[in-house]
Amino acid sequence: MTGLLESLGIPRIINAYGTNTRLSGGLLAEEVLAAMAEAARGTVEMPSLQAAASRVIAEATGAEAGIVTSGASAALLLGAAACMARLDPGAMNQLPDAAGLPNEFVTVRSQRNMYDRAIRVAGGRIIEVGIPDRISGPGVRDAAPWEIAEAIGPRTAAVFWLAGPDSLPPLPAVAKVAHARGVPVLVDAAAQLPPRENLRRFLAEGADLVCFSGGKAIGGPQASGILAGRRDLVSSALLQMLDLDLPEEQFAPPREFAPLAQLRGLPHHGIGRSCKAGKEEVVGLLVALRRFVAEDPADRTARWTARLRAVMDAAGTVPGIALTLAPDGAKPGLPLLLLRFADAAAAARAEARLRAHSPAIHLDASRLRQGVLAVNPIALADADAALVGRALAGCGDDPPGG
Ligand SMILES: *Cc1c(COP(=O)(O)O)cnc(C)c1O
Numbered sequence: 001m002t003g004l005l006e007s008l009g010i011p012r013i014i015n016a017y018g019t020n021t022r023l024s025g026g027l028l029a030e031e032v033l034a035a036m037a038e039a040a041r042g043t044v045e046m047p048s049l050q051a052a053a054s055r056v057i058a059e060a061t062g063a064e065a066g067i068v069t070s071g072a073s074a075a076l077l078l079g080a081a082a083c084m085a086r087l088d089p090g091a092m093n094q095l096p097d098a099a100g101l102p103n104e105f106v107t108v109r110s111q112r113n114m115y116d117r118a119i120r121v122a123g124g125r126i127i128e129v130g131i132p133d134r135i136s137g138p139g140v141r142d143a144a145p146w147e148i149a150e151a152i153g154p155r156t157a158a159v160f161w162l163a164g165p166d167s168l169p170p171l172p173a174v175a176k177v178a179h180a181r182g183v184p185v186l187v188d189a190a191a192q193l194p195p196r197e198n199l200r201r202f203l204a205e206g207a208d209l210v211c212f213s214g215g216k217a218i219g220g221p222q223a224s225g226i227l228a229g230r231r232d233l234v235s236s237a238l239l240q241m242l243d244l245d246l247p248e249e250q251f252a253p254p255r256e257f258a259p260l261a262q263l264r265g266l267p268h269h270g271i272g273r274s275c276k277a278g279k280e281e282v283v284g285l286l287v288a289l290r291r292f293v294a295e296d297p298a299d300r301t302a303r304w305t306a307r308l309r310a311v312m313d314a315a316g317t318v319p320g321i322a323l324t325l326a327p328d329g330a331k332p333g334l335p336l337l338l339l340r341f342a343d344a345a346a347a348a349r350a351e352a353r354l355r356a357h358s359p360a361i362h363l364d365a366s367r368l369r370q371g372v373l374a375v376n377p378i379a380l381a382d383a384d385a386a387l388v389g390r391a392l393a394g395c396g397d398d399p400p401g402g
Contacts, residue, residue, distance in 0.1 A: 015379040016311075016388055017362040018330065025215040025222035026379035032219065032288045039283035049282050050238055051254035056286045057228050060293050061210070062200045065256055066228035067238045068214070068282040072190035074275035075211035075227035075237075076118040079186045080105065081271045082209065082236035083158040084123060087259055092240055092267040096123035102157040105186070106178075108143040108169070110135050111162035115188060119160060122271055126160070127151055134168075142168040149177040156183050163189035163202055163210075175206025184208035184233060190225070193217040194333040196297055209233050214281070217334070217378065220288035224281040235259045240270030301333045307377040307385050308337040314389025318396035320346065330376055336364065337375040339392065347371045350395040357391050 005012055015023045028036075050067050057066025069075045084101050085091035091101050105124045107116065110132030119126060129151045130143020148159060148169070159178040161171055171187070178185045187207040192198045194217055202210045207229060214224030227237055235257040244251070244266060253260035277285070305325070312323055322340040329336025341347040347368050354361040364374035375388060 011359065013360045013362060014381075014384045014388060015362055016375045016377075016384075017364045017379070018376040019213075019216040019379050021215070021222070023362055023379070026219065027381060028221065028284070029219060029288070029291060031291065032221075032284050035287040036221065036280040036284040039279045044279060046242060046279075047238075047252075047254055047257075049279055050242075051256040053282055053286055054234070054254075054256040056289060057226055060199050060289050061203060061226075061228045063203055063210075063228035063234070064231040065234035066226055067234055067241070068277045068285050069225045069227055069241065069272070069275045070223050070277050070281070071215070071225040071275075072188065072211045072213040073115055073118045073225070074272070074277075075225040076115065076186070076188055076190075077122045078237035078241055078272045078275055079209040079211060079227050079229075079233070080119040080122040080124045080157070080160075081240045082233040083184055083186060085236055085240065087232060087236055087263060089263055089265045089267040092236070092270050095240075095271040096121065098123035098125075102155050104153070104155045105158055105160040106148055106151045106156060106183075107160045108132075108148070108162075108167075110142050111160070111164075111167060113162060113188075115190070116160065116162075119186075124157060127156075145169050145173045145177045148174060149181065152178065152181040152183055156181070158184045158186045158208070161185055161187045161207070163187055163192045163198075171202060171205040171207065179206065184230070187211065191216050192331075193292070194297060194300070194331050196293065199293070203229060209237075214285040214288065217331070218285070218288050218292045220285035221281045224277055224285040226285070226289075231257070232259045237272065239263075239267065241272035241275050242270075243273070243276075244269055297333050301327075301335065304377040305335050307380055307382060308335055308375060310382070310385035311337055311375050311389040311392070314386040315392040316389075318393055320397045321350070321392070321395065323392075326374075329374060330364075330378070334376075334378060337377075338367075339363070339373045339375070341371045341373070344369050344371045347373050350392075353395055354391055361388055361391055 019026045053068045054065045104127045109128040129147045133139030187202045187210045190213040209229035212226040214220030215222040248266045326336045364376045
């Protein structure tokens with residue numbers, strides 16, 4: 001692999017930051033790689049591939065149905081399109097022009113984020129509610145369920161909820177008011193794994209559709225994601241992603257997507273044509289998902305912890321940096337090695353020095369303002385752990401301005 005990257009003039013990096021897309025995500029297990037290679041050696045009809053995906057995703061999440069997309073962002077786009085068009089082929093043909101369709105996504109203002117653009121790409125409009133003064137500082141409150149309820153009207157397509165440890169109001173309360181007014185709840189849970197229970201949790205708490213990244217902790221291909229939930233909505237999403245360039249009478253929906261048998265006609269390629277996952281990604285994601293579900297979480301945490309200990313052992317005692325292992329530093333069950341510096345400037349100097357290393361070493365810099373860097377084990381190769389440790393040792397006793 002290094003040979004291939006070199007021959008293409010692509011510098012290798014060491015990713016101790018996380019599964020970040022800009023750093024090309026993580027590493028695939030041999031079993032996942034082998035599955036992708038095997039998938040690439042055969043040809044299939046895409047609906048039967050997505051039917052198999054639906055069965056595996058349903059088993060892992062408890063959903064009625066599921067599909068593999070090109071990422072969580074793509075899943076969000078397709079989920080939004082499904083909430084707007086439902087099972088109406090005319091509406092599918094019309095998107096992203098949402099004239100005459102319910103296209104409002106009621107969203108708690110404190111949950112706005114750069115990924116919700118996917119909803120707007122599909123033709124949705126975000127309707128913000130609540131005053132998040134617990135976040136801005138002067139107060140303790142966020143949006144209340146009644147505010148969400150009052151924002152729901154005839155133009156509402158769905159309530160959008162961003163999953164996170166601090167998301168308010170809690171999902172069950174949000175789902176209760178949405179369902180009382182007859183609208184679905186679309187949840188972005190892209191990065192909410194581990195813990196493994198979260199695969200089922202949001203659907204169990206009332207989400208109608210949930211999106212996960214395939215390329216984060218699940219360990220699937222970088223360009224894969226999951227949309228799972230209600231059978232009618234997932235079926236709509238699938239139809240808006242599939243290649244539909246075939247005679248209408250030849251389209252036969254698999255039983256996993258049975259609601260599509262009731263359509264009054266077949267739409268053209270939909271808004272989600274740009275969200276397609278290839279057979280290699282679909283199969284790779286399914287194998288990765290099964291592995292993620294099957295592995296004992298304690299074993300997974302132990303693997304990650306051992307990698308961080310190898311970094312610590314190679315670093316030894318580093319003057320000017322306090323190293324501590326935080327067992328749940330990144331997520332429950334995903335440890336971090338925290339590196340505490342004298343101040344933010346010292347941390348920034350070390351971070352720059354590590355990026356200038358050959359190969360470049362990227363650490364989690366999200367706590368830089370607190371003078372803390374972190375080694376995240378999730379995308380780090382075992383073979384690189386000692387190298388990271390030795391490079392850290394070279395960052396000790398940083399002279400001011402050095
Ligand atoms: C990572 C992330 C996404 C995008 O996931 P992809 O699989 O890269 O498309 C969307 N939403 C949130 C909250 C994320 O953290």
